Amino acid sequence: MEELYFRQIQAGPMANFVYLVGSLKTREAVIVDPAWHVKELLEIAQNDDMKITGMLITHSHQDHAGGDFMGQHIEGVAEMLELCPAKVYIHKTEAEKLSVPLSEIVQTDEHTTLALDPFKIEFIHTPGHTPGSQCFKLNDRLVSGDTLFIGSCGRTDLPNSNPEDLYDSLTQKLMKLDEQTLVFPGHNYAPGQTYTSIHQEKAQNPFFNFPSKSAFLSAMGYGQ
Numbered sequence: 343m344e345e346l347y348f349r350q351i352q353a354g355p356m357a358n359f360v361y362l363v364g365s366l367k368t369r370e371a372v373i374v375d376p377a378w379h380v381k382e383l384l385e386i387a388q389n390d391d392m393k394i395t396g397m398l399i400t401h402s403h404q405d406h407a408g409g410d411f412m413g414q415h416i417e418g419v420a421e422m423l424e425l426c427p428a429k430v431y432i433h434k435t436e437a438e439k440l441s442v443p444l445s446e447i448v449q450t451d452e453h454t455t456l457a458l459d460p461f462k463i464e465f466i467h468t469p470g471h472t473p474g475s476q477c478f479k480l481n482d483r484l485v486s487g488d489t490l491f492i493g494s495c496g497r498t499d500l501p502n503s504n505p506e507d508l509y510d511s512l513t514q515k516l517m518k519l520d521e522q523t524l525v526f527p528g529h530n531y532a533p534g535q536t537y538t539s540i541h542q543e544k545a546q547n548p549f550f551n552f553p554s555k556s557a558f559l560s561a562m563g564y565g566q
Contacts, residue, residue, distance in 0.1 A: 400487025433474030470508020471496030
């Protein structure tokens with residue numbers, strides 16, 4: 343994919359990954375989860391001669407979208423909009439959680455796609471970590487947010503999380519992707535490795551290999 347622009351950037355003290363994804367043909371790109379040091383993130387795109395035309399949010403937690411968190415303010419979508427007016431794409435169940443006008447938001451669902459000539463980004467709704475968690479698939483690459491990590495998966499002990507939904511998202515959606523799909527997670531949690539594949543996760547990730555939903559729930563601390 344010679345025309346694909348794809349950058350993985352670690353940002354902030356929580357080892358978040360931010361992604362710049364775009365087309366070298368049109369020099370247009372979207373930024374995924376623009377939290378932490380938004381001016382610097384925008385400068386990276388500008389230095390690469392790329393114009394940010396959209397912001398894609400995997401979920402509304404402050405370390406991915408910005409906002410007030412544990413006594414500190416995390417720069418995010420609101421600050422990015424001041425520097426770079428662009429539509430914000432977030433799942434419809436979490437649109438009102440962002441501190442930006444709804445007029446600036448595109449409320450996505452399972453069928454949303456976004457064209458980046460000559461590419462197309464597919465939005466995959468993967469609830470569990472949050473009700474509106476979503477992943478973004480572009481050809482053989484998946485940006486998985488906090489749904490799927492390298493060797494692990496998102497937490498379900500937070501407000502509004504749901505372990506049953508996460509099990510379904512992992513097994514009924516992500517596990518069914520082509521095994522050669524490369525997976526780029528929302529945090530740098532695996533020493534020495536910044537991306538994985540569906541094939542590797544099927545082989546090594548225990549959360550992909552429980553024989554039943556009840557076994558998964560038990561492992562997540564929800565014994566039945």
